[in-house]
Amino acid sequence: MFTILDDFPDEVLAISATGKIEARDYDKVLVPALDDRLKRHRPVKVFIHLGPAYEGIKPSAMVEDARVGLQHLKDWGRIAVVTDAAGMRDMVNLTRMFLKRPLKLFFNADYDKAKAWISTDESSAAAAE
Secondary structure, three states: OEEEOOOOOOOEEEEEEEEEEOHHHHHHHHHHHHHHHHOOOOOEEEEEEEEEEEEEEOHHHHHHHHHHHHHOHHHEEEEEEEEOOHHHHHHHHHHHOOOOOOEEEEOHHHHHHHHHHHHOOHHHHHHHO
């Protein structure tokens, strides 16, 4: 199941996943939240937290994830993924090769660092690097 996290800037779609993610979680939670953000912001930054209560993703949800991701490819800003799950970390590293957006992986212990990174203005972050 997805939960939208409210304590982020409005241009950030922040979600936490728990349990086993199903395709309907995209239709019921993620897509409406994304559509709402896209009315006000383009690109939309994305913060994904897959904490200890995350149990994986069903194959049908993987298809939905790819569909939503590709449909909105030009709408994404920077992306932060917070997880200790080795399989998801591998998947994110593979995805990174196809995205032309800043994408950073963080461990659960670095949740606050990930939140700070995703909340930073990209232009000021680029100037600092």
